[in-house]
Amino acid sequence: MSKPEQPNVLKQPLPRLVARQPRGFVDRSSPDIAATDRMLAAIRETYELYGFEAVETPFVEFTDALGKFLPDQDRPNEGVFSFQDDDEQWLSLRYDLTAPLARYVAENFDTLPKPYRSYRSGWVFRNEKPGPGRFRQFMQFDADTVGAASVAADAEICMMAADTLERVGIARGDYVIKVNNRKVLDGVLETIGLAGEEKAHTRLVVLRAIDKLDRLGPDGVRALLGEGRRDESGDYTKGAGLPADLVDHVLALTGAKGQTAQATLANLARVVGASARGAEGVAELEEIASLVAAAGYADGRVEIDPAVVRGLEYYTGPVYEAELTFEVKDDEGRPVRFGSVAGGGRYDGLVARFRGEPVPATGFSIGVSRLLAALKLVKSPIVTDAAARGPVVVLVMDRDQVAHYQAMVARLRAAGIRAEMYLGSSGMKAQMKYADRRGSPCVVIQGSNERAAGEVQIKDLIEGAAQAAAKAGSIADSAEYRAQRLAQFSVGEDLLVEAVREVLARHGG
RNA sequence: GCAGCUGUAGCUCAGUUGGUUAGAGCGCCUGAUUGUGGAUCAGGAGGUCCCCCGUUCGAGCCGGGGCAGCUGUACCA
Numbered sequence: 001m002s003k004p005e006q007p008n009v010l011k012q013p014l015p016r017l018v019a020r021q022p023r024g025f026v027d028r029s030s031p032d033i034a035a036t037d038r039m040l041a042a043i044r045e046t047y048e049l050y051g052f053e054a055v056e057t058p059f060v061e062f063t064d065a066l067g068k069f070l071p072d073q074d075r076p077n078e079g080v081f082s083f084q085d086d087d088e089q090w091l092s093l094r095y096d097l098t099a100p101l102a103r104y105v106a107e108n109f110d111t112l113p114k115p116y117r118s119y120r121s122g123w124v125f126r127n128e129k130p131g132p133g134r135f136r137q138f139m140q141f142d143a144d145t146v147g148a149a150s151v152a153a154d155a156e157i158c159m160m161a162a163d164t165l166e167r168v169g170i171a172r173g174d175y176v177i178k179v180n181n182r183k184v185l186d187g188v189l190e191t192i193g194l195a196g197e198e199k200a201h202t203r204l205v206v207l208r209a210i211d212k213l214d215r216l217g218p219d220g221v222r223a224l225l226g227e228g229r230r231d232e233s234g235d236y237t238k239g240a241g242l243p244a245d246l247v248d249h250v251l252a253l254t255g256a257k258g259q260t261a262q263a264t265l266a267n268l269a270r271v272v273g274a275s276a277r278g279a280e281g282v283a284e285l286e287e288i289a290s291l292v293a294a295a296g297y298a299d300g301r302v303e304i305d306p307a308v309v310r311g312l313e314y315y316t317g318p319v320y321e322a323e324l325t326f327e328v329k330d331d332e333g334r335p336v337r338f339g340s341v342a343g344g345g346r347y348d349g350l351v352a353r354f355r356g357e358p359v360p361a362t363g364f365s366i367g368v369s370r371l372l373a374a375l376k377l378v379k380s381p382i383v384t385d386a387a388a389r390g391p392v393v394v395l396v397m398d399r400d401q402v403a404h405y406q407a408m409v410a411r412l413r414a415a416g417i418r419a420e421m422y423l424g425s426s427g428m429k430a431q432m433k434y435a436d437r438r439g440s441p442c443v444v445i446q447g448s449n450e451r452a453a454g455e456v457q458i459k460d461l462i463e464g465a466a467q468a469a470a471k472a473g474s475i476a477d478s479a480e481y482r483a484q485r486l487a488q489f490s491v492g493e494d495l496l497v498e499a500v501r502e503v504l505a506r507h508g509g
Numbered sequence: 510g511c512a513g514c515u516g517u518a519g520c521u522c523a524g525u526u527g528g529u530u531a532g533a534g535c536g537c538c539u540g541a542u543u544g545u546g547g548a549u550c551a552g553g554a555g556g557u558c559c560c561c562c563g564u565u566c567g568a569g570c571c572g573g574g575g576c577a578g579c580u581g582u583a584c585c586a
Binding site for chain 1: 510511512538539540541542543544545546547548549550577578579580581582583584585586
């Protein structure tokens with residue numbers, strides 16, 4: 001083996017690397033990780049309370065198991081990160097947690113209890129253009145019931161979604177779980193003559209138009225159902241090309257929401273007309289509504305909303321969406337539309353792809369990053385309490401006493417107090433700054449004077465900051481400023497642990 | 510993907526009709542008694558003016574082409 005070439009850094013430095021991330025991928029900092037962990041724990045508790053059990057599947061699946069081959073090509077779909085294994089089989093990073101669950105259930109079908117109720121969280125990957133709050137790697141938290149055909153399973157998941165949002169700190173009234181049924185949408189499309197294979201494209205365009213109701217309003221949807229729509233940048237979107245009377249019929253569906261669930265259901269029954277499939281959908285919604293009402297969740301927490309569409313790929317029955325309804329402003333004072341933080345529905349065909357028989361299933365998925373962003377905006381305690389305090393910092397005043405400082409740190413740690421000795425090479429002022437930036441509750445100072453007296457100084461940084469803020473502007477020169485030594489006291493070195501404990505206790509921990 | 514807008518210091522941004530060595534505020538570092546974060550003052554470090562090509566005696570500025578970001582739109586399992 002020959003010696004590897006060593007780059008000669010002295011003579012000819014290599015071109016400097018640019019430190020950067022691929023777009024759509026982000027680093028996570030300590031507070032974010034802490035807040036996310038707390039939020040995930042709260043979600044997990046709620047799911048466990050409902051009787052769901054944990055399961056985990058890997059990041060990588062066979063591409064065909066995810067259902068992501070283009071119909072006519074031997075090549076994975078765009079939007080999915082894919083690569084070929086050494087045996088040339090296509091593999092993909094999972095783009096959601098539902099398709100892998102379907103694979104898992106199919107593979108372990110005979111040993112799993114049915115209905116099989118499980119939850120899992122994890123990273124998923126989508127190879128597409130990122131946007132604000134939209135990344136190429138993000139986390140989802142799903143719960144699914146597989147093997148239950150009853151819409152009671154759907155109703156339960158809606159109620160659990162409501163409980164989950166409240167558990168993580170979204171107040172009742174600040175969210176709504178909207179429920180619809182794909183069969184109702186199919187029924188309406190049938191009554192306006194959009195049944196059959198040759199109308200599939202138009203159906204798609206119509207469903208997409210309906211899905212945009214909350215963003216574009218009825219007029220925007222009307223334009224998209226008819227000729228088309230020009231947006232504010234001047235870009236044009238071709239419409240479905242429906243005649244005016246059919247456009248009205250579709251808008252009658254999206255506007256079918258009444259004051260009560262009964263009124264909404266009556267409107268829907270009218271709009272689906274003679275369609276058997278539509279009537280089936282309305283009946284399912286009716287059953288969900290009565291289950292939700294019986295459990296006491298019909299107080300605005302769970303509502304029928306005929307404009308909910310969700311994804312177009314695999315939903316077959318009830319669909320649901322958790323929407324946040326409160327108004328917020330961003331950093332520049334612009335109103336932010338928060339919208340959907342979770343969604344799901346019934347996908348009776350997904351497991352069936354792996355088995356001869358149909359397997360009913362329903363589930364939903366929380367967008368973890370979006371929900372966390374929402375919790376920050378409403379200042380949920382889950383997020384705000386997660387701002388972890390830093391360690392106690394023992395300053396290094398005399399280099400030749402490092403062993404002694406380290407011994408003090410060891411005593412603090414032995415007492416269960418997070419502590420560290422300053423490991424840099426800067427002076428005291430920089431060490432104070434360091435402790436400040438770490439969020440330390442206090443620092444321990446021992447110079448030659450204190451050591452001679454067998455004492456240590458303890459400075460309470462939190463109290464010190466408060467006192468300094470109170471005096472801001474009233475201090476004339478730097479000598480006076482330095483002489484203040486705010487919130488600082490001396491104590492015998494043997495009482496170090498007790499004194500630090502006292503400071504920590506002052507600040508609740 | 511399509512459309513519009515924007516790329517100058519770590520961040521937010523100035524930069525004249527094209528003209529020496531490209532600036533400010535904040536942040537960062539150092540210092541102001543031996544030993545004090547958050548106040549004040551003084552100093553310092555930090556730049557491929559997004560990249561390439563062109564026009565010009567001369568380009569941060571003008572032209573062309575890329576790339577990236579933002580906003581909208583499309584897609585969203």
